Amino acid sequence: MTEHAIVAESLLKRYGRVTALRDASFAVKKGTITGFIGRNxxxxxxxxxxxxxxxxxxxxxxxxxxxxxxxxxYAIRARIGFLPDLFELPPALTLREYLGIFxxxxxxxxxxxxxxxxxxxxxxxxxxxxxxxLHALSRGEEQRVGLARALIHNPEILILDEPAAGLDPHARVxxxxxxxxLRERGKTIFLSSHVLADLEEICDExxxxxxxxxxxxxxxxxxxxxxxxxxxxRLTAVSRAISLPSGLRGEVVxxxxxxxEFEGELTAAERARWIADxxxxxxxxxxxxxxxxxxEQEFAKAVEEEEEMEAAS
Amino acid sequence: xxxxxxxxxxxxxxxxxxxxxxFTPITFVVASLLGVTLASGHPTFPFYYSLxxxxxxxxxxxxxxxxxxxxxxxSLSSFWMFRSEVATNAMGSFIxxxxxxxxxxxxxxxxxxxxxxxxxxxxxxxxxxxxxxxxDLSSLTVAVFIVSxxxxxxxSLTVMISAQPQMLIGAYCGSCLFLPxxxxxxNRPKVMLIAAATAVIGTTVATFLLERRCAT
Numbered sequence: 001m002t003e004h005a006i007v008a009e010s011l012l013k014r015y016g017r018v019t020a021l022r023d024a025s026f027a028v029k030k031g032t033i034t035g036f037i038g039r040n041x042x043x044x045x046x047x048x049x050x051x052x053x054x055x056x057x058x059x060x061x062x063x064x065x066x067x068x069x070x071x072x073x074y075a076i077r078a079r080i081g082f083l084p085d086l087f088e089l090p091p092a093l094t095l096r097e098y099l100g101i102f103x104x105x106x107x108x109x110x111x112x113x114x115x116x117x118x119x120x121x122x123x124x125x126x127x128x129x130x131x132x133x134l135h136a137l138s139r140g141e142e143q144r145v146g147l148a149r150a151l152i153h154n155p156e157i158l159i160l161d162e163p164a165a166g167l168d169p170h171a172r173v174x175x176x177x178x179x180x181x182l183r184e185r186g187k188t189i190f191l192s193s194h195v196l197a198d199l200e201e202i203c204d205e206x207x208x209x210x211x212x213x214x215x216x217x218x219x220x221x222x223x224x225x226x227x228x229x230x231x232x233x234r235l236t237a238v239s240r241a242i243s244l245p246s247g248l249r250g251e252v253v254x255x256x257x258x259x260x261e262f263e264g265e266l267t268a269a270e271r272a273r274w275i276a277d278x279x280x281x282x283x284x285x286x287x288x289x290x291x292x293x294x295x296e297q298e299f300a301k302a303v304e305e306e307e308e309m310e311a312a313s
Numbered sequence: 314x315x316x317x318x319x320x321x322x323x324x325x326x327x328x329x330x331x332x333x334x335x336f337t338p339i340t341f342v343v344a345s346l347l348g349v350t351l352a353s354g355h356p357t358f359p360f361y362y363s364l365x366x367x368x369x370x371x372x373x374x375x376x377x378x379x380x381x382x383x384x385x386x387x388s389l390s391s392f393w394m395f396r397s398e399v400a401t402n403a404m405g406s407f408i409x410x411x412x413x414x415x416x417x418x419x420x421x422x423x424x425x426x427x428x429x430x431x432x433x434x435x436x437x438x439x440x441x442x443x444x445x446x447x448x449d450l451s452s453l454t455v456a457v458f459i460v461s462x463x464x465x466x467x468x469s470l471t472v473m474i475s476a477q478p479q480m481l482i483g484a485y486c487g488s489c490l491f492l493p494x495x496x497x498x499x500n501r502p503k504v505m506l507i508a509a510a511t512a513v514i515g516t517t518v519a520t521f522l523l524e525r526r527c528a529t
Binding site for chain 2: 049052053054055056074077080082084086087088089090092093097101102104105106149150153
């Protein structure tokens with residue numbers, strides 16, 4: 001329990017006849033960035049709201065930093081920062097004033113407020129916005145302001161609902177840098193996103209949800225293993241056709257005039273043997289590239305497999 | 314609670330809504346007194362609603378009008394102050410930081426204080442313009458205080474039910490129907506108890522709805 005920041009077990013949530021979550025169980029390790037992925041309507045926002053104590057589950061348990069979300073909601077709220085997918089900022093206030101209000105709301109000692117605001121502004125790179133009124137901000141600026149608000153009380157856990165939605169590539173890079181920095185500082189980050197390429201880059205762990213049921217919770221390597229994914233290797237020669245040595249576990253999936261794509265788990269020794277074999281036959285190998293399937297492809301495969309299983313049953 | 318009051322004050326001063334709610338009663342009082350005095354063909358000081366009334370009666374009438382105006386606008390200011398936050402679920406960030414009951418209470422305190430101050434401004438203007446003190450000022454002060462709290466609770470309850478701008482009309486009409494009764498009957502303890510009960514029930518239900526809204 002102690003190594004986990006969030007532990008959810010058998011969560012159930014119904015909205016009338018619609019079951020948003022059923023038997024959803026997962027865990028988020030402390031000090032990690034955990035991505036939460038699923039299609040629209042899969043139950044991500046509902047789960048994040050339950051974890052943030054804003055919504056009660058109909059059944060099941062959820063503990064955040066060891067506290068029960070039903071019994072100790074106020075203790076949890078003081079230790080988490082939550083950024084919803086949609087939020088509005090008060091256009092009449094400056095960012096400094098806005099953050100100042102939240103330092104008061106979180107009862108931060110009067111003497112520490114100014115320092116806390118400056119630290120948060122620096123951390124979220126919003127210093128240039130500090131004295132600007134919160135209107136006519138770009139989506140990226142809004143997200144940074146939202147993050148600044150979520151971080152103002154120095155929470156242990158950050159819960160972010162689609163923070164990358166609508167961000168341009170530059171803003172996404174900045175967001176990823178910030179999240180990495182926060183992880184280095186010991187924060188636990190649990191975020192949902194549809195930008196799986198970004199999640200793949202920064203996440204240590206993954207929770208995959210489909211139609212209200214968590215179908216995977218663990219590290220990304222574990223997800224690939226569960227999906228039985230193998231790496232493709234592309235070998236490219238300078239001018240001559242490449243042949244496949246015997247004894248390799250896997251199959252050729254694509255073959256070009258001077259290249260070959262092989263799918264299978266190749267150890268470093270096996271790769272070296274293959275290359276040496278080709279060189280011995282007078283073929284100059286100029287490139288060996290691993291073509292790992294993307295998280296997006298793995299997720300699509302997971303969803304497809306589940307749907308096939310459902311159809312079969 | 315002071316943080317929420319600070320937020321409301323900052324926001325209200327910037328978007329000028331606080332000024333509107335503060336100075337509406339005085340505008341009503343001065344405009345109506347001036348209008349009647351000038352229209353009657355005897356534009357003399359002190360101003361009056363009726364030449365047949367004594368200055369004290371005119372002052373009493375002014376105070377009553379200022380009271381009605383202040384308490385009705387208390388519900389409107391309570392509705393308006395956090396309307397956009399409720400409509401956009403921005404309230405979620407507030408209830409993560411403070412208990413919902415404190416937020417609902419702060420909304421009521423803010424609007425009640427605005428109502429009492431605006432009433433004070435209106436009555437002071439009435440006293441100056443009519444040249445007399447209203448005889449029932451002390452009892453009216455108590456009534457304004459209690460009914461403003463009830464009106465604010467109704468305003469916050471209305472915004473929690475729906476933050477659509479058209480609900481403002483509903484809040485105003487409801488206030489105009491219910492609050493004058495409370496003000497007119499304010500000398501009866503039972504009526505003041507109804508006002509206090511309205512404030513408590515309105516705040517409690519508003520708190521409950523606030524939590525529900527933030528969950529959706």
